[in-house]
Amino acid sequence: MLHSVGDDVTDESCPNNTIRPREVRDLIVALRKDGYTFKTFKDAIETGDRWTMCLTFDDGFVDNYTLLFPILKELDVPATLFVTSRGKSDNGFLSPDMIREMDASGLVELGGHTSGHTMLTEVSLEEAKREIDENKAWIEAIIGHPIISFAYPRGGENDDIVELVKGAGYRYGAAMVKKMRPVETDLFRVHRQIIPRGMPTWKSVLLATRGKWKL
Ligand SMILES: [Zn+2]
Numbered sequence: 001m002l003h004s005v006g007d008d009v010t011d012e013s014c015p016n017n018t019i020r021p022r023e024v025r026d027l028i029v030a031l032r033k034d035g036y037t038f039k040t041f042k043d044a045i046e047t048g049d050r051w052t053m054c055l056t057f058d059d060g061f062v063d064n065y066t067l068l069f070p071i072l073k074e075l076d077v078p079a080t081l082f083v084t085s086r087g088k089s090d091n092g093f094l095s096p097d098m099i100r101e102m103d104a105s106g107l108v109e110l111g112g113h114t115s116g117h118t119m120l121t122e123v124s125l126e127e128a129k130r131e132i133d134e135n136k137a138w139i140e141a142i143i144g145h146p147i148i149s150f151a152y153p154r155g156g157e158n159d160d161i162v163e164l165v166k167g168a169g170y171r172y173g174a175a176m177v178k179k180m181r182p183v184e185t186d187l188f189r190v191h192r193q194i195i196p197r198g199m200p201t202w203k204s205v206l207l208a209t210r211g212k213w214k215l
Pocket of ligand 1: 058059113117152153154
């Protein structure tokens with residue numbers, strides 16, 4: 001689980017789980033060399049095995065287009081972006097044109113992340129439903145086809161929220177559960193490994209592979 005891509009990973013204003021462009025490239029190359037194959041979130045769930053790796057980037061920061069997308073194209077590696085609708089009015093986030101172009105590349109799966117990055121467990125169910133539904137409709141109107149993966153902002157979910165996400169037509173949910181576990185345990189609470197801000201590539205690889213990576 002990553003967020004932003006940029007060189008200034010020590011800047012406190014940048015979100016956690018920021019990775020330098022050079023490091024995201026090194027991470028992909030190192031994992032591929034070790035036999036891992038990259039898939040989108042939905043493809044990893046549907047057709048993955050223990051050698052499947054999935055890169056997810058939350059929030060839809062504009063650097064996902066300016067800095068990450070060129071690397072994905074160059075290395076021909078898929079990734080999943082869970083985006084809010086903030087790019088409607090804030091140019092720090094992905095614009096509709098950027099979202100459309102990345103979807104059309106076939107390398108990027110777009111997923112939902114609520115309209116305004118709302119902690120869904122802290123608002124009424126009506127508001128939570130609106131945040132989920134409007135964001136899904138916004139993304140689908142841009143790319144012209146349904147999306148089926150969703151990530152809960154800041155990991156905020158409970159059984160009611162999961163029902164709303166299911167009801168919206170999503171099939172998979174990316175959560176922040178404490179322990180690694182098989183995906184099929186709960187398709188609406190799929191574990192992701194956090195890669196903290198500024199972590200060196202080799203440590204990121206160790207975390208991503210749960211120590212199975214050979215140094
Ligand atoms: Zn988020």
